[in-house]
Amino acid sequence: MFDFLTDYETQALLLSLRVATYTIVWLIPLGVGIAWVLAKKEFIGKNLLDSVIHLPLVLPPVVIGYLLLISMGRQGVVGKWLYDSLGIVFSFNWKGAVLACIVVALPLMVRSIRLSLESVDHKLEQAAATLGASPVKVFFTITLPLIAPGIITGTMLSFARSLGEFGATISFVSNIPGETQTIPLAMYSFIETPGSETEAMRLCIISIVIALASMMLSEWMSRYTHKRLRG
Numbered sequence: 001m002f003d004f005l006t007d008y009e010t011q012a013l014l015l016s017l018r019v020a021t022y023t024i025v026w027l028i029p030l031g032v033g034i035a036w037v038l039a040k041k042e043f044i045g046k047n048l049l050d051s052v053i054h055l056p057l058v059l060p061p062v063v064i065g066y067l068l069l070i071s072m073g074r075q076g077v078v079g080k081w082l083y084d085s086l087g088i089v090f091s092f093n094w095k096g097a098v099l100a101c102i103v104v105a106l107p108l109m110v111r112s113i114r115l116s117l118e119s120v121d122h123k124l125e126q127a128a129a130t131l132g133a134s135p136v137k138v139f140f141t142i143t144l145p146l147i148a149p150g151i152i153t154g155t156m157l158s159f160a161r162s163l164g165e166f167g168a169t170i171s172f173v174s175n176i177p178g179e180t181q182t183i184p185l186a187m188y189s190f191i192e193t194p195g196s197e198t199e200a201m202r203l204c205i206i207s208i209v210i211a212l213a214s215m216m217l218s219e220w221m222s223r224y225t226h227k228r229l230r231g
Helices: 007-040 046-057 061-072 077-086 094-119 122-130 135-146 148-164 167-173 183-192 197-230
Strands: none
Touching (some): 007 094, 007 148, 007 197, 061 167, 094 148, 135 148, 183 197
8 A cells, every 4th residue: 555665564554543543533522522511511520520531641551551451351340241241342452452542532632622612702602592592503503613623633632642652552452463553562563673773763754754744734724724713
């Protein structure tokens, strides 16, 4: 597919893109829902929920991976039930890598969207409600378009974070070529192999290029959306 990449590099790249893509597909609705609750609602335990959501920002990724392993692994508290009841297995396959990336990237998504929600002019929502719009219609026609820049920023940050995830992934799903070996894990394998400095450097450059492209695309899309909203 990519003539300038080796088969090994292509395999790691495609798996990384696959994991990151599935991560943001799940994160967008999850992030919007959690951010809306934190920004709009007052309830007992709100500060605790906020702290738990942002905990992956300060926890070592290896700790997150270990917690996922003992809870969502095949013999874990939740993982055993999922396997026995639904046949779903997260540990040691790419689906587990997606789950790990969701956990570590969720704070970035929620924070970006929550900041956008808190900056929305509530008078616009109130005016729409006064004219007879239901809460659902207000959300989809007023709130959602206004927080689009925050969703875009959170999506691109989460995508880039998922591409670079290492600690939680290797702790939860191991480093299996073709199954869980994303670009960071492939780099780790090369770094541990004497004489593979060139291969590690190539993957490093690929990671930088993808991350930089993601950030530039995020900035362009945010500015474009802001311009459209002002127009």
